[in-house]
Amino acid sequence: MNPKKRRRLYFAAALVVAGMGGAVLVLGALKDNVLYFYSPSDVATKHVSPGVAFRIGGLVEKGSVSHGAHADVRFVVTDGRANVPVEFHGVLPDLFREGQGIVAMGAMNGTGTFDATEVLAKHDEKYMPPEVVDALKRSGRWKEGGT
Amino acid sequence: MTGEIGQLALALAFALSAVMAIAGLAGARETASQSRALASSAAIGMFVFVALAFGALMYAFVTSDFSVLNVAQNSHTAKPMIYKITGVWGSHEGSMLLWIFVLAIYSLFIVFAQRGSARLTSAALGVQGLLACAFLLFILFTSNPFLRLDPPPFEGAGLNPLLQDPGLAMHPPMLYIGYVGLSAAFSYAAAALITGEADAAWARAARPFMLLAWIALTLGITLGSWWAYYVLGWGGFWFWDPVENAALMPWLIATALLHSALATERTGAFRSWTLLLAILGFSLSLIGTFLVRSGVLSSVHAFASDPTRGVYILMMLVVAIGGALALFAWRAPQLQGGTAFEPVSKESALLLNNVLLSAAAATVFIGTLYPLLLDALTGQKISVGPPYFAVTFAPIFVVLIALVPFGPRLGWRNGDWRTALRVLAPALGIAMVAMLAVLAFVTPHSLVAAMACGLGVWAIAAAVIDLAKRGDIRALPIGAFASALAHLGLGVTLLGITGTTVWRSEALELLKPGQSMPIAGYNLRLDGVQLLQGPNYQAEHATISVISNGHIIATMSPEKRAYPVEGQATADTAIRTTGFSDLYIALGDERDGGWIIRAYVSPLAPFIWFGGAFMALGGLAGLWSRLRPRRAPATKLAAAE
Incomplete structure (x- = not known):
């Protein structure tokens, strides 16, 4: 085997090993670490x-926001058909308002409440999280042009 | 009037880019010296007209000419002058104009630098011309920044306040210098495939463009991460957001390209691989642009989305990437291989570097595109977040950083890892001591964090030793600092990420004026909140005393700003840094006469960006040594390499 071929072989072998290692890592990681919406x-x-982490999205039900001690906040997320109560301890985004679309990350606790670890609202008045738009369309609550 | 001038200039630039493409490609033939001259002139002409169009748009922004739709939508008379100027690229149309402006500047560089043979330069100009053609068409038909509005409104709609920030003002131009710089590397690679000159001289010719692109990408990503840290108010610096990944992927491939091209230049090794990386690097820039600009992703970067734009960019993507890869498949097998090398050698080290960086880029690529693919195929909405990247990307980088110090200490063709290890032994010792010290003294104790710190110290110490072994620091040529600085920066950034991620303290409290809250040895006392009037916003301005051991050591003032024109609010965090640790305070909502205060103490946080700066400095050192003729041949450097 001449040196050139040998070098190509090393290169191909290294690529195959890296590729297989990468595939194992990636597939395992995707299986365990994907957040569903x-x-x-x-x-x-x-x-x-x-306890299973996921993201939830919808509109903040009007009149549902109540503040507890310290920086606790509770509100209800709705898509018009179903409601889920949410609890959150932290600073709400600057554009968190009743009636607006939000996405929250967290998990259900044992009592049917969603414990949010993070709440995201839209960045500005014109923007609605696309997942929320989609969820509202599915529940028939989406009005084109009006949020 | 300026609108019409800009419009006309863009149309003329388009015509010239077509001339440049045809003449440049024709000039790849040996005899066609007239074509080559024409391509150069066309490139200069295109630059002049694109610059004129860019100047016209800037003039319209500076003078608040609301008869131009783009200005009316993205500016306001009350906006400070600096944000009127940076507002030029604060919209989709303007940012595309910036893109083509940077492309025109690079074309001008190619003309005047005349690196490589006349045929190579001409073909590279031809490919740049094709890219310019495609982008100018895109701007003229789907994203015209000079559309008129009749009658002009009395006042503009303003600019997204998140974008009204000095850090972010420089972020898009930096990223674009990086993205588009990769287009120059791409054009040189395509030119090399066309002319068959993919040799060491080719790699030398294209290297300054690769370096410039890499430096700009490094700075652009660093600035973006810093901006996210102090603007978004969560104290995070990297969110694995698809938009961040869109910039990270080209950076990873550009880093691999720099290293692979080094081998091509010195020994002629990895010729076709270097070409492929140059093609992939720019392809990922285009994919990034598509992801960010087409509206498939939702973020602060996604401007008003228009499906025709997405489709156009997608088509451009397919033609550019497909065409280049087809050219590669056709011509690359004819390339000559370089000289042989042993399994332990600098070439092998560079090869390993490339395999790891490409694998890292692939994991990011999959993590970014898999949710889009799944949504398109099944409608299932998922997001791939930090946990995925923690188990895929992080281990690859751990291996990479562990091996990085060996590269510069191995010889070309045939290296000796024992000698390298002997030279680096002190660094290994220092790293072990650092690891044990962290494990013993820093609470909460964490073995993983201690090992990460040891790894960072290993990279830093090894870079210093490498530099010291090359000879007297004061007499070294600037180029000798390049790899040492860049590798040192990698270690510094790792320390920063580890410190912030593992040892960050967080406190969140509802405080009334006079009340205080403890965090990591400090006591934060809210003295009061005032209403202040800014140039185009109203601010709730908090005054917080930082108390340590009973003494007030500082006063910090986080703000919440409301922008009435744009109907938006932003948080302006207050950060007090010692260089080794940040105290970070964000002001939240008012409630029951008090305010929610969120505070973090992030040890080593500034290191994240210091590391980025070191890497960029390393790149600059490399670039400097390339653009200046070498003084005396550096014999010590050659021996060290």
């Missing part, structure tokens, strides 16, 4: 186990 209707029908 559910609308309140999905939560009602799919029985997500408590």
Whole structure:
């Protein structure tokens, strides 16, 4: 085997090993570390186990926001068909308002409440999280042009 | 009037870019010296007209000419002058104009630098001309920044306040210098395939463009991360957001390209691989542009989305990437291989570097595109977040950083890892001591964090030793600092990421004026909140005393700003840094006469960006040594390499 061929062989072998290692890592990681997005209707029908992290999105129900001690806040996320109560300890985004679309990250606790670790609202008045738009369309609550 | 001038200039630039493409490609033939001269003139002409169009748009922004739709939508008379200027690239149309402006500047560089043979330069100009053609068409038909509005409104709609920030003002131009710089590397690679001159001289000719692109990408990403850190108010610096990944992927491939091209230049090794990386680097820039600009992603970067734009960019993507890869498949097998090398040698080290960086880029690529693919195929909405990248990207980088110090200490063709290890032994010792010290003294104790710190110290110490072994620091040529600085920066950034991720303290409290909250040895006392009037916003301005051991050591003032024109609010965090640690305070909502205060103490946070700066400095050192003729041949450097 001449040196050139040998070098190509090393190169190919290194690529194959790296590729296989990478594929194992990536597939394992995708299996365990993907966050699903559910609308309140999905939560009602799919029985997500408590403690499994996911993202929930919808509108903040009007009149549902209440503040507790310290920086605790509770509100209800709705897509028009189903409601999910949410609890959050932290600073809400600057554009968190009742009636507006939000996406929250967290998990259900044992009592049917969503414990949010992070709440995201739209960046500006014109923008609605696309997942929320989609969830509202599915529940028939989406009005084109009006949020 | 300026609008019409800009419009006309863009149309003329388009015509010239077509001339440049045809003449440049024709000039790849040996005898066609007239074509080559024409391509050069066309490149200069295109630059002049694109610059004129860019100047016209800037003039319209500076003078608040609201008869131009783009200005009316993205500017306001009350906006400070600096943000009127940076507002030029604050919209989709303007940012595309910036893109083509940078492309025109690079074409001008190619003309005047005349690196490589006349045929190579001409073909590279031809490919740049094709890219310019495609982008100018895109701007003229889908993203015209000079559309008129009749009658002109009395006042503009303003600019997204998140973008009204000095850090972000420089972020897009930096990223674009990087993205588009990769287009120059791409054009040289395509030119090399066309002319068959993919040799060491080719790699030398294209290197300054690769370096410039890499430096700009490094700075652009560093600035973007810093901006996210102090603007978004969560104290995070990297969110694995698809938009961030869109910039990270070209950076990873550009880093691999720099290293692979080094071998091509010295020994002629990896010729076709270097070409492929140059093609991939720019392809990823285009994919990034598509992801960010087409509206498939939702973020602060996604401007008003228009499906025709997405489709156009997608077509451009397919033609550019497909065409270049087809050219590669056709011509690359004819390339000559370089000289042989042993399994332990600098070439092998560079090869390993490339395999790891490409694998890292692939994991990011999959993590970024998999959710889009799944959504398109099944409608299932998922997001791939930090946990995925923690188990895929992080281990690859751990291996990479562990091996990085060996590269510069191995000889070309045949290296000796024992000698390298002997030279680096002190660095290994220092790293072990650092690791044990961290494990013993820093609470909460964490073995993983201690090992990460040891790894960072290993990279830093090894870079210093490498530099010291090359000879007297004061007499070294600037180029000798390049790899040492860049590798040192990698270690510094790792320390910063580790410190912030593992040892960050967080406190969140509702405070009334006079009340205080403890965090990591400090006591934060809210003295009061005033309403202040800014140039185009109203601010709730908090005054917070930082108390340590009973003494007030500082006063910090986080703000919440409301922008009435844009109907938006932003948080202006207050950060007090010692260079080794940040105290970070964000002001939240008012409630029951108090305010929610969120505070972090992030040890080593500034290191994240210091590391980026070191890497960029390393790149600059490399670039400097390339653009200046070498003084005396550096014999010590050659021996060290």
